[in-house]
Amino acid sequence: MTVRPVRHRSLVEEAVAELRRLVGTGEWPVGEKLPNEVELSRLLGVGRTTSREAVRVLIADGQLHSRQGSGTYVAAASPVSEFDRELRRSEAHDVYEVRAALEAEAGRLAARRRTGEDVAALRTALAARDAAADRVAFVEADLELHRLVVRAARNPVLTRLFDSFVDALRQAACFVVADDHLHVGAEEEIITRAHHALVEAIAAGDPDAATEATRANLDRTLDELRAREA
Template sequence: MRPIPRRSLVDEAIEQLREQIDDGSWPVGHRLPAEARLAEELGMSRASVREATRALVHAGLLSSRQGDGTFVIATDEADVALRRQLGASEVVEVIEVRRGLDIAAARAAALRRTDGDLDRLAGILQRRRRAAEEGDEASFVQADVDFHVGLADASHNRTLREMYRSFSAVIGSTVELSDCRVPGSIELSHDHEDLLDVVRAQDHSAAVRAALRILDAQESAVRNRQRD
């Protein structure tokens, strides 16, 4: 009989870290405890925890940021594989796929949004506008992505929400601060605020039209950049 191979301590550490991610104890965006504390919590050596963390960084579930810590960036390897594939897509192709998702999200959000959803979306748009005023491109793009993910959350459709969250990794590739200015002006357009207004009014047809206007403008800006 062939002996059953014993699992290494690193394998056990990986499994324990995965369990924290899988059961929701560590959601996306969560910063892991410091290495020494994590090793103590898991009852393992720091070396084993370090190697396990590196393995999950390589798998795409964690991200290590120099001087800031290690963060959960995904909860499923299948999701990671999709994000990597989407990351190689052309920007215009991403926008084409977004049309289907954004139409569904805008329509469902208008029908099902709660007051809490509206408050969260309004707060994100305030953050987006503040970043635009400060010329903070990275924060602006993140707020823009957060708004559309928040709209999918407001749909209260679990499948749509998870699909959009998986897709969110490449949404930022379709957004640039300069594209969202009023032509010939430094003022930020109000297209996202208009979308939120019709979602608040529960006008699902107007919400779909508003979502499509946003994507039409982004696609036009992308094609103009490609021609330049």
């Protein structure tokens, strides 16, 4: 006879279960915006830290999606299966191919056209990326850094392209950082160094180095995605 020990569920686990119920039963349908953190905590009867952690769990599972400056939305009625994750790797691969081309040119132009104000903003954004405490904050900080690179390129068409593409970038980036098989150990350190090299190349006005740093970052992620699809 195998008897499993009884476990007391934490408040976070209880909050996760309730959020899954609300999403899974359609009370909060796909596309619905969640209440803000204060209101959500009140509805769940828990502290803000607990509700925040519960939301992060559902974001990592692909059921919720956070949009900077807008809020958190329902993305799927149930946790993303391993099969769906494989599909999303393919989608992320497509997005990162376009991203690599767009941002390599943005980095090259930014190195030629940046101002002192641009460089200061880039260094602030890089520090925020380095200091990000969780996956959601990391993705948003990373996107903000790359948005500032595009802005420093001083090309309004490139800026519009990036802005129109940002939701797809966010979704792909959230998938990449949530996949435990991608960006582990030394890979993370290499990519972090590439981001520092990009900012310094732009600051130094070196377009070739900026392009190389962008490729060192995004091509490595593309290689990982391709390897996972093979």
